[in-house]
Amino acid sequence: MADRTNSVMTRVQQRAQWTGRKVGRGLRRKLMLNRLTARSMTRRAALVGPPEQWATQRRFQFEFLTSHGLQPEHRLLDIGCGTLRGGIPLIEYLHAGNYTGVEVRAAVLDEARKELAESGLDHKDPVLIHAEDPSQVQSAEPFDFVWAFMVLIHMPDEVVDAYLRLVSQRMTEGGEFYANVALGDRGEDQWQGFPVVFRPREFYQRSASAHGLSMSEVGALGSLGPSIEVGRHTMMLRFTHASRAQASQA
Numbered sequence: 001m002a003d004r005t006n007s008v009m010t011r012v013q014q015r016a017q018w019t020g021r022k023v024g025r026g027l028r029r030k031l032m033l034n035r036l037t038a039r040s041m042t043r044r045a046a047l048v049g050p051p052e053q054w055a056t057q058r059r060f061q062f063e064f065l066t067s068h069g070l071q072p073e074h075r076l077l078d079i080g081c082g083t084l085r086g087g088i089p090l091i092e093y094l095h096a097g098n099y100t101g102v103e104v105r106a107a108v109l110d111e112a113r114k115e116l117a118e119s120g121l122d123h124k125d126p127v128l129i130h131a132e133d134p135s136q137v138q139s140a141e142p143f144d145f146v147w148a149f150m151v152l153i154h155m156p157d158e159v160v161d162a163y164l165r166l167v168s169q170r171m172t173e174g175g176e177f178y179a180n181v182a183l184g185d186r187g188e189d190q191w192q193g194f195p196v197v198f199r200p201r202e203f204y205q206r207s208a209s210a211h212g213l214s215m216s217e218v219g220a221l222g223s224l225g226p227s228i229e230v231g232r233h234t235m236m237l238r239f240t241h242a243s244r245a246q247a248s249q250a
């Protein structure tokens with residue numbers, strides 16, 4: 001977008017030279033503002049991943065959750081909500097007050113609030129929580145859906161375990177928690193100061209079962225969203241209350 005604004009600016013300036021006219025102040029200001037907006041949008045997008053995948057990853061999150069049963073009346077907890085890349089269409093879709101986002105970086109949550117206001121969605125009253133620890137996440141009512149997109153891969157083991165405990169305590173009996181993880185034993189990488197953690201599937205199974213949850217694999221992320229560019233080891237997991245899985249087997 002910045003490139004496009006630049007080339008429009010150049011074309012306008014060229015035409016002004018040919019016709020001997022000055023570029024109007026208003027138009028110049030508008031083009032500059034567009035350029036600034038494009039730059040700040042790219043900067044905000046980069047806080048949660050590659051800007052060129054921003055739109056795809058926003059669309060994927062909405063399509064995945066709504067195709068897995070998320071209804072407007074449901075209450076959703078979005079762990080590691082970032083700048084609301086996935087959050088905005090979900091906030092728009094859900095009834096007012098039914099979206100809760102948790103984010104560990106205060107500056108990123110500030111950007112999320114700007115994104116919310118710029119999207120004209122303040123009236124949807126989402127709950128945005130700055131929390132380093134799941135024990136800081138309070139809610140009066142339980143959640144029907146819990147979502148963690150590209151997030152558990154950046155958490156240390158004990159934080160993942162603490163979030164699974166929170167899910168087991170704060171998710172409705174029929175609720176569902178979806179999270180993508182990197183499976184395997186590859187060495188750790190880094191992303192914006194966070195680790196990128198690969199873990200064996202048994203880690204999630206053990207932690208889930210310690211908190212009374214049952215875990216299953218939904219599929220490799222690449223097979224769920226055709227244009228999502230992530231490592232081929234990235235798997236979408238589904239967690240439900242173990243009692244629910246046992247009841248459906250009986």
Ligand SMILES: C[S@@+](CC[C@H](N)C(=O)[O-])C[C@H]1O[C@@H](n2cnc3c(N)ncnc32)[C@H](O)[C@@H]1O
Nearest residue numbers: 048080081082085086103104105149150151154
């Ligand atoms: C790759 S971004 C994804 C953001 C968002 N889920 C999305 O898809 O647009 C990962 C986010 O998780 C946040 N995060 C990392 N560790 C966290 C923690 N312990 N608690 C809450 N958020 C965390 C990061 O700050 C970052 O904004």
